[in-house]
Amino acid sequence: MPRAKQRTPELRDRVLQVAVEMLATDGVAGLTTRKVAAKAATSTPAVYELFGDKAGLVRGMFVEGFRMLRRRLERLPETDEPRADVERVIQTLRTFVRAHPALAELMFSRPFHDFDPGAAWAEAGAAARVFIVARIQRCIDAGVLAGDATDVAHVLFSLAQGLAATEAAGWLGTSKASVDRRWQLGIRAVLNGLSPPAPRRSRPARR
Numbered sequence: 001m002p003r004a005k006q007r008t009p010e011l012r013d014r015v016l017q018v019a020v021e022m023l024a025t026d027g028v029a030g031l032t033t034r035k036v037a038a039k040a041a042t043s044t045p046a047v048y049e050l051f052g053d054k055a056g057l058v059r060g061m062f063v064e065g066f067r068m069l070r071r072r073l074e075r076l077p078e079t080d081e082p083r084a085d086v087e088r089v090i091q092t093l094r095t096f097v098r099a100h101p102a103l104a105e106l107m108f109s110r111p112f113h114d115f116d117p118g119a120a121w122a123e124a125g126a127a128a129r130v131f132i133v134a135r136i137q138r139c140i141d142a143g144v145l146a147g148d149a150t151d152v153a154h155v156l157f158s159l160a161q162g163l164a165a166t167e168a169a170g171w172l173g174t175s176k177a178s179v180d181r182r183w184q185l186g187i188r189a190v191l192n193g194l195s196p197p198a199p200r201r202s203r204p205a206r207r
Contacts, residue, residue, distance in 0.1 A: 012050050015040045016064050019057055023102045033057060058106070065107045066124035069096050073131045082138040083145070083191060089135050090160050090187055097164035108161055129153065146196040159190055 018040040023031050033054050037044045051057040072092050079085055097104040133153045139145040145152060163186055166172045173179040 007046060007049050011040075011042060011046070012060075015042065015047055015050060015057070016060050019061050020064060020100075020103055023061065023106065024100065027102060061103065062106055063124040065100070065103045066128050068100070068103075069093075069107075070127045070131065072096055073128060078135075078138075082135070082142050086135050086139055086145075086156070086191070087187055089132055090156060091183075093157070093160040094164055094167075094183065097161075097168070101168055104164070132157065143196060145191065145194045147194060152194055155194075156190065159186060 015036060019031065019036045022036055022039065026035075033047050034044050036057065037047045040047075047057065051060055072095075073089065076085065076088050076092060133149045136145065136152045136156070137149040140147070140149055140152075163172065163183055167179055167183075172182050
Protein backbone atom coordinates (compact mmCIF):
# COMPACT_ATOMS: atom_id res chain seq x y z
CA MET A 1 0.00 0.00 0.00
CA PRO A 2 1.57 3.35 -0.97
CA ARG A 3 2.31 5.76 1.81
CA ALA A 4 -0.08 8.73 2.03
CA LYS A 5 1.75 11.97 1.37
CA GLN A 6 -0.97 14.55 1.94
CA ARG A 7 -1.70 15.72 5.50
CA THR A 8 -5.48 15.42 5.14
CA PRO A 9 -8.28 15.08 7.71
CA GLU A 10 -8.75 11.53 6.44
CA LEU A 11 -5.13 10.75 7.23
CA ARG A 12 -5.51 12.30 10.67
CA ASP A 13 -8.56 10.13 11.36
CA ARG A 14 -6.73 7.03 10.16
CA VAL A 15 -3.69 7.76 12.33
CA LEU A 16 -5.96 8.23 15.36
CA GLN A 17 -7.79 5.00 14.65
CA VAL A 18 -4.52 3.10 14.32
CA ALA A 19 -3.18 4.69 17.53
CA VAL A 20 -6.31 3.72 19.48
CA GLU A 21 -6.11 0.14 18.15
CA MET A 22 -2.40 -0.06 18.96
CA LEU A 23 -3.00 1.24 22.49
CA ALA A 24 -5.49 -1.60 22.97
CA THR A 25 -3.18 -4.32 21.62
CA ASP A 26 0.28 -3.11 22.64
CA GLY A 27 -0.48 -1.03 25.71
CA VAL A 28 1.10 2.21 26.81
CA ALA A 29 4.65 0.87 26.61
CA GLY A 30 4.23 -0.37 23.03
CA LEU A 31 2.75 2.83 21.61
CA THR A 32 5.36 4.70 19.58
CA THR A 33 4.96 7.33 16.90
CA ARG A 34 7.08 5.30 14.50
CA LYS A 35 4.92 2.18 14.86
CA VAL A 36 1.71 4.17 14.50
CA ALA A 37 3.01 5.85 11.33
CA ALA A 38 4.05 2.53 9.80
CA LYS A 39 0.72 0.85 10.50
CA ALA A 40 -1.18 3.88 9.19
CA ALA A 41 0.87 3.72 5.96
CA THR A 42 2.35 7.16 6.43
CA SER A 43 5.61 8.63 7.71
CA THR A 44 6.71 9.68 11.17
CA PRO A 45 7.20 13.31 9.98
CA ALA A 46 3.60 13.27 8.72
CA VAL A 47 2.37 12.23 12.16
CA TYR A 48 4.44 15.00 13.76
CA GLU A 49 3.04 17.48 11.26
CA LEU A 50 -0.50 16.44 12.12
CA PHE A 51 -0.12 16.23 15.91
CA GLY A 52 3.07 18.12 16.77
CA ASP A 53 4.67 15.34 18.83
CA LYS A 54 3.75 12.14 20.66
CA ALA A 55 2.03 14.14 23.39
CA GLY A 56 -0.15 15.72 20.69
CA LEU A 57 -1.03 12.26 19.37
CA VAL A 58 -1.98 11.15 22.88
CA ARG A 59 -4.16 14.26 23.28
CA GLY A 60 -5.81 13.36 19.97
CA MET A 61 -6.64 9.88 21.28
CA PHE A 62 -7.90 11.41 24.51
CA VAL A 63 -10.31 13.65 22.60
CA GLU A 64 -11.34 10.82 20.26
CA GLY A 65 -12.17 8.63 23.25
CA PHE A 66 -14.67 11.17 24.56
CA ARG A 67 -16.16 11.54 21.08
CA MET A 68 -16.66 7.78 20.94
CA LEU A 69 -18.29 7.83 24.38
CA ARG A 70 -20.58 10.69 23.39
CA ARG A 71 -21.71 8.80 20.28
CA ARG A 72 -22.65 5.81 22.46
CA LEU A 73 -24.57 8.02 24.86
CA GLU A 74 -26.46 9.73 22.05
CA ARG A 75 -27.84 6.36 20.95
CA LEU A 76 -29.66 6.00 24.27
CA PRO A 77 -33.37 6.79 23.96
CA GLU A 78 -35.04 9.23 26.33
CA THR A 79 -38.02 7.53 27.95
CA ASP A 80 -40.70 8.51 30.45
CA GLU A 81 -38.71 6.76 33.20
CA PRO A 82 -35.85 9.18 34.00
CA ARG A 83 -34.26 7.01 36.68
CA ALA A 84 -34.11 4.03 34.31
CA ASP A 85 -32.53 6.35 31.72
CA VAL A 86 -29.80 7.27 34.22
CA GLU A 87 -29.20 3.58 35.00
CA ARG A 88 -28.74 2.99 31.25
CA VAL A 89 -26.20 5.84 31.13
CA ILE A 90 -24.15 4.12 33.85
CA GLN A 91 -24.37 0.77 32.04
CA THR A 92 -23.23 2.50 28.85
CA LEU A 93 -20.16 3.79 30.68
CA ARG A 94 -19.55 0.22 31.79
CA THR A 95 -19.80 -1.24 28.29
CA PHE A 96 -17.55 1.50 26.92
CA VAL A 97 -14.82 0.73 29.46
CA ARG A 98 -15.15 -3.00 28.80
CA ALA A 99 -14.89 -2.46 25.04
CA HIS A 100 -11.98 0.02 25.25
CA PRO A 101 -10.11 -0.60 28.51
CA ALA A 102 -6.80 0.94 27.44
CA LEU A 103 -8.50 4.00 25.95
CA ALA A 104 -10.64 4.40 29.06
CA GLU A 105 -7.49 4.25 31.17
CA LEU A 106 -6.02 7.04 29.07
CA MET A 107 -9.19 9.11 29.44
CA PHE A 108 -9.72 8.61 33.16
CA SER A 109 -6.40 7.51 34.70
CA ARG A 110 -3.84 9.17 32.38
CA PRO A 111 -1.19 6.41 32.35
CA PHE A 112 1.37 8.51 30.41
CA HIS A 113 3.32 10.18 33.20
CA ASP A 114 4.10 13.27 31.10
CA PHE A 115 0.60 13.63 29.63
CA ASP A 116 -1.29 16.81 30.42
CA PRO A 117 -4.56 17.11 28.48
CA GLY A 118 -4.76 20.84 29.19
CA ALA A 119 -7.67 22.52 27.44
CA ALA A 120 -8.40 19.25 25.61
CA TRP A 121 -10.12 17.96 28.76
CA ALA A 122 -12.61 20.80 28.92
CA GLU A 123 -13.42 20.55 25.22
CA ALA A 124 -13.47 16.76 24.92
CA GLY A 125 -15.32 15.94 28.11
CA ALA A 126 -17.89 18.73 27.91
CA ALA A 127 -20.26 17.03 25.48
CA ALA A 128 -20.37 13.78 27.47
CA ARG A 129 -20.78 15.67 30.77
CA VAL A 130 -23.60 17.81 29.38
CA PHE A 131 -25.46 14.69 28.25
CA ILE A 132 -25.09 12.95 31.61
CA VAL A 133 -25.99 16.04 33.64
CA ALA A 134 -29.11 16.58 31.48
CA ARG A 135 -30.33 13.03 32.19
CA ILE A 136 -29.78 13.54 35.90
CA GLN A 137 -31.53 16.91 35.83
CA ARG A 138 -34.62 15.17 34.42
CA CYS A 139 -34.61 12.94 37.51
CA ILE A 140 -34.32 15.93 39.80
CA ASP A 141 -37.11 17.78 37.98
CA ALA A 142 -39.29 14.66 38.28
CA GLY A 143 -38.59 14.41 42.01
CA VAL A 144 -36.80 11.08 41.60
CA LEU A 145 -33.39 12.36 42.74
CA ALA A 146 -32.39 15.28 44.94
CA GLY A 147 -29.32 17.50 44.84
CA ASP A 148 -27.24 19.38 42.31
CA ALA A 149 -27.17 17.63 38.93
CA THR A 150 -23.45 18.24 38.40
CA ASP A 151 -22.58 16.92 41.86
CA VAL A 152 -24.69 13.82 41.27
CA ALA A 153 -23.07 13.31 37.87
CA HIS A 154 -19.59 13.34 39.44
CA VAL A 155 -20.67 10.78 42.05
CA LEU A 156 -22.25 8.44 39.51
CA PHE A 157 -19.34 8.78 37.09
CA SER A 158 -16.90 7.91 39.88
CA LEU A 159 -19.06 4.94 40.85
CA ALA A 160 -19.00 3.65 37.28
CA GLN A 161 -15.22 4.14 37.01
CA GLY A 162 -14.59 2.32 40.27
CA LEU A 163 -16.84 -0.61 39.47
CA ALA A 164 -15.42 -0.86 35.95
CA ALA A 165 -11.87 -0.91 37.31
CA THR A 166 -12.63 -3.66 39.83
CA GLU A 167 -14.49 -5.64 37.18
CA ALA A 168 -11.54 -5.36 34.78
CA ALA A 169 -9.19 -6.54 37.54
CA GLY A 170 -11.40 -9.56 38.23
CA TRP A 171 -12.26 -8.47 41.76
CA LEU A 172 -16.01 -8.02 41.29
CA GLY A 173 -16.87 -11.69 40.87
CA THR A 174 -16.09 -14.86 38.99
CA SER A 175 -19.30 -15.15 36.98
CA LYS A 176 -21.24 -12.76 34.78
CA ALA A 177 -24.28 -13.15 37.02
CA SER A 178 -22.38 -12.15 40.16
CA VAL A 179 -20.67 -9.20 38.46
CA ASP A 180 -23.96 -7.95 36.99
CA ARG A 181 -25.66 -8.35 40.37
CA ARG A 182 -22.99 -6.26 42.12
CA TRP A 183 -23.19 -3.55 39.49
CA GLN A 184 -26.94 -3.34 40.04
CA LEU A 185 -26.45 -3.35 43.81
CA GLY A 186 -24.03 -0.43 43.62
CA ILE A 187 -26.10 1.59 41.16
CA ARG A 188 -29.35 1.14 43.06
CA ALA A 189 -27.77 1.78 46.46
CA VAL A 190 -26.36 5.12 45.30
CA LEU A 191 -29.50 6.17 43.44
CA ASN A 192 -31.66 5.21 46.43
CA GLY A 193 -29.36 7.23 48.66
CA LEU A 194 -29.77 10.24 46.35
CA SER A 195 -33.56 9.97 46.34
CA PRO A 196 -35.52 12.71 48.11
CA PRO A 197 -36.44 11.82 51.70
CA ALA A 198 -39.93 10.46 52.10
CA PRO A 199 -42.37 12.98 53.61
CA ARG A 200 -42.74 12.53 57.33
CA ARG A 201 -46.13 11.36 58.44
CA SER A 202 -47.81 13.63 60.94
CA ARG A 203 -48.57 11.98 64.22
CA PRO A 204 -52.17 11.92 65.31
CA ALA A 205 -52.95 14.42 68.05
CA ARG A 206 -53.17 12.98 71.55
CA ARG A 207 -56.49 13.11 73.26
